[in-house]
Amino acid sequence: MQQFTPAEWQSWERFYRANFINSLTGFKSASLIGTVNAQGVPNLGMFSSIVHIGSDPALIGFINRPISAAPHTLANIKANGFYTVNHIQASFLGQAHQTSAKYPDEVNEFTEVGLTEEYIEGVKVPFVKESPIKYLLSLKEIVPITFNATFLVIGQLEKVLMEPALQPTSDGFLELEQIGSICSNGLDAYYNTTLINRYAYAKPGVPLQKMATKK
Amino acid sequence: MQQFTPAEWQSWERFYRANFINSLTGFKSASLIGTVNAQGVPNLGMFSSIVHIGSDPALIGFINRPISAAPHTLANIKANGFYTVNHIQASFLGQAHQTSAKYPDEVNEFTEVGLTEEYIEGVKVPFVKESPIKYLLSLKEIVPITFNATFLVIGQLEKVLMEPALQPTSDGFLELEQIGSICSNGLDAYYNTTLINRYAYAKPGVPLQKMATKK
Numbered sequence: 001m002q003q004f005t006p007a008e009w010q011s012w013e014r015f016y017r018a019n020f021i022n023s024l025t026g027f028k029s030a031s032l033i034g035t036v037n038a039q040g041v042p043n044l045g046m047f048s049s050i051v052h053i054g055s056d057p058a059l060i061g062f063i064n065r066p067i068s069a070a071p072h073t074l075a076n077i078k079a080n081g082f083y084t085v086n087h088i089q090a091s092f093l094g095q096a097h098q099t100s101a102k103y104p105d106e107v108n109e110f111t112e113v114g115l116t117e118e119y120i121e122g123v124k125v126p127f128v129k130e131s132p133i134k135y136l137l138s139l140k141e142i143v144p145i146t147f148n149a150t151f152l153v154i155g156q157l158e159k160v161l162m163e164p165a166l167q168p169t170s171d172g173f174l175e176l177e178q179i180g181s182i183c184s185n186g187l188d189a190y191y192n193t194t195l196i197n198r199y200a201y202a203k204p205g206v207p208l209q210k211m212a213t214k215k
Numbered sequence: 216m217q218q219f220t221p222a223e224w225q226s227w228e229r230f231y232r233a234n235f236i237n238s239l240t241g242f243k244s245a246s247l248i249g250t251v252n253a254q255g256v257p258n259l260g261m262f263s264s265i266v267h268i269g270s271d272p273a274l275i276g277f278i279n280r281p282i283s284a285a286p287h288t289l290a291n292i293k294a295n296g297f298y299t300v301n302h303i304q305a306s307f308l309g310q311a312h313q314t315s316a317k318y319p320d321e322v323n324e325f326t327e328v329g330l331t332e333e334y335i336e337g338v339k340v341p342f343v344k345e346s347p348i349k350y351l352l353s354l355k356e357i358v359p360i361t362f363n364a365t366f367l368v369i370g371q372l373e374k375v376l377m378e379p380a381l382q383p384t385s386d387g388f389l390e391l392e393q394i395g396s397i398c399s400n401g402l403d404a405y406y407n408t409t410l411i412n413r414y415a416y417a418k419p420g421v422p423l424q425k426m427a428t429k430k
Binding site (some may be wrong): 049 | 230411
């Protein structure tokens with residue numbers, strides 16, 4: 001086995017280190033977060049640090065980078081309390097990645113990259129029309145992570161929108177690979193997925209069972 | 216678009232809801248966390264909530280469920296301050312999933328499921344020998360998430376172990392699909408991945424460029 005130590009990665013060029021450390025932790029969802037600023041200008045940004053926090057209540061978190069590096073999404077969430085998370089498909093992956101460019105606050109990324117705002121009744125923040133699965137969150141808490149000035153932003157699930165083609169299986173599971181939700185790794189790599197297996201709930205001393213998924 | 220509301224998912228059967236909410240947030244890494252308890256008994260558990268927090272310093276988080284549901288890993292991390300995170304390959308996926316069974320604290324999951332402890336000099340916590348890429352973390356902070364009694368556990372990267380076959384690209388990126396690190400979704404589904412593209416760093420007004428990865 002090769003071994004790498006802190007002295008080594010501290011000595012690396014900044015982007016080399018960022019690529020290495022970011023890709024070390026493995027695959028993750030990449031989603032577009034939609035917000036609107038206090039002046040009513042929509043914002044759309046790519047986030048790959050979405051994390052499931054709990055199902056009951058349904059809580060979903062993401063890590064926001066330091067304010068100096070990523071100011072707009074977090075400011076907008078603070079300003080009005082709601083935000084959308086939109087899955088990404090290969091058909092609009094280029095546009096999605098382009099939202100990671102540092103546009104000024106007054107620029108609407110939807111217009112700049114060529115994606116379409118979608119609104120539902122009673123909700124001020126935009127969804128991405130091109131996305132076949134997306135959800136609305138309300139801000140619960142912003143937890144500062146003092147070591148590196150990042151934040152864990154915790155939201156409560158308020159609404160889920162899904163194309164009719166995506167039906168949960170008989171046990172509630174969403175087969176995201178069937179509608180082509182992509183996943184990512186590192187700072188800029190995107191992937192399709194292929195199911196290996198689902199496994200039944202594991203119990204001590206009980207042989208492991210593969211699960212046949214039914215609709 | 217189908218719309219789902221909180222009243223609906225609150226009315227669902229517990230496992231149906233857990234499957235739905237857990238799979239909604241998309242693909243994620245699934246890794247084995249290795250620890251040792253105060254009596255010296257190794258513990259190995261499956262975690263799918265690893266989240267990148269920062270590259271400099273290199274900080275990696277995971278969400279630990281409420282203590283009543285998942286007591287051992289967190290207690291062990293508190294007891295000695297170190298833990299390992301081990302990528303999972305399809306060749307030992309069944310054994311990895313079986314670690315999610317609720318074994319008593321005095322049981323060594325490595326022995327129970329048929330995986331191999333691996334130790335490096337000066338480190339008390341076990342790696343998974345079968346895993347071709349794995350890393351050591353030291354505990355930095357345990358952040359309680361009060362809404363649902365979970366915890367964000369933040370660790371600092373102390374060591375990376377990697378098979379010689381996995382060489383970073385010229386810009387530091389790790390092509391995890393080439394050594395078959397799996398990803399997961401929901402509670403029990405596991406996936407292989409296929410690269411769609413890497414994209415260059417996005418800038419306003421600059422046409423998006425695909426990246427040719429070089430070793």
